[in-house]
Amino acid sequence: MLDVPVERSRIQHWYGENAPHYDELTAANEAVPKARALELLDRQPGERYLEVAIGTGVTFAEVVASSGIEGAHGVDLAAGMMDVARARLREQGVEHAPFSLADATALPFPDGSFDVVFNSYMLDLIPTEEIPVVLAEFRRVLRADGRLILVNLTEGEGSDTEFSAGWKQAYERDPEALGACRPVVVEPMARELGFEGLEREYFGHGASWPTEILTGCSP
Numbered sequence: 001m002l003d004v005p006v007e008r009s010r011i012q013h014w015y016g017e018n019a020p021h022y023d024e025l026t027a028a029n030e031a032v033p034k035a036r037a038l039e040l041l042d043r044q045p046g047e048r049y050l051e052v053a054i055g056t057g058v059t060f061a062e063v064v065a066s067s068g069i070e071g072a073h074g075v076d077l078a079a080g081m082m083d084v085a086r087a088r089l090r091e092q093g094v095e096h097a098p099f100s101l102a103d104a105t106a107l108p109f110p111d112g113s114f115d116v117v118f119n120s121y122m123l124d125l126i127p128t129e130e131i132p133v134v135l136a137e138f139r140r141v142l143r144a145d146g147r148l149i150l151v152n153l154t155e156g157e158g159s160d161t162e163f164s165a166g167w168k169q170a171y172e173r174d175p176e177a178l179g180a181c182r183p184v185v186v187e188p189m190a191r192e193l194g195f196e197g198l199e200r201e202y203f204g205h206g207a208s209w210p211t212e213i214l215t216g217c218s219p
C-alpha cells in the first residue's frame with residue numbers, strides 16, 4: 001500500500017479550497033458504490049448515526065431524507081466542505097445541521113455513542129500507520145454490536161488493474177492532484193481491530209473508480 005506523503009494541514013487546505021467544485025470532480029465516479037453503501041446502511045429512524053468525513057454532505061443528506069435528522073451527526077476536517085454540506089441540508093429544510101469540525105483520529109464523542117458509523121472515501125487519504133488509529137476510534141464510539149460501513153478507493157481487480165497502476169504512478173508524481181487518495185485494502189486492519197462479521201464488496205469495471213465497501217460490527 002502506498003503511504004500518504006501529504007501533511008494533514010495540506011489535506012485540510014486542499015479539501016477546503018476544492019469544496020465548491022468537489023462534486024464535479026468525483027460524483028460520477030462514486031455514485032454506484034455510494035448508492036449500494038446506503039442500501040447496506042439501511043439506517044432506521046432514530047438510530048444514532050455518525051458519518052465521519054461528510055465532505056459536501058451527499059450521503060448525509062440522503063440518510064437524513066430517508067430516516068430523519070434525529071440522532072444523526074456528521075464530522076469533517078475541512079470547514080469548506082462542511083459549508084457546502086450545510087447549504088445542502090438547508091435546501092432540505094434543515095436549518096441547523098448537526099455537524100462538528102473534528103479529526104477522525106480523535107473523535108469528540110464518549111465511548112459507545114453511536115449505533116452506526118459510516119465513512120466514505122477517507123481512509124484512502126489517511127497515512128497507513130494511522131488507519132488503525134482511526135478504526136480504533138470508530139470502534140470506540142460504536143456501541144457493542146454497532147454497525148460499521150466503510151467505502152474506500154481500493155486496488156483495481158481484473159480489468160481495473162491497469163487503471164490502478166496508472167493512478168498509483170500519478171500519485172507518486174503528485175499526490176495532491178488526486179486529493180491525497182490512493183488505493184487501500186482495509187479488511188485485514190479492521191479484522192485486527194476486532195470488527196466482526198466483515199464482508200467486502202468490490203465495485204469498478206467502468207461503473208466507478210475501483211472501490212471496496214466493507215461492512216462489519218463492533219464486538
Ligand SMILES: C[S@@+](CC[C@H](N)C(=O)[O-])C[C@H]1O[C@@H](n2cnc3c(N)ncnc32)[C@H](O)[C@@H]1O
Pocket residue numbers: 011012015016052053054055056058075076077078081102103104105119120121122125179181
Ligand atoms: C475524498 S473526500 C470524501 C468526502 C465524502 N465522504 C464523500 O464520500 O464524498 C475526503 C473527506 O475527508 C475529510 N478528511 C480528511 N482527513 C480527515 C480526518 N483526519 N478527519 C476527518 N475528516 C477528514 C476531507 O476534509 C474530505 O471532506
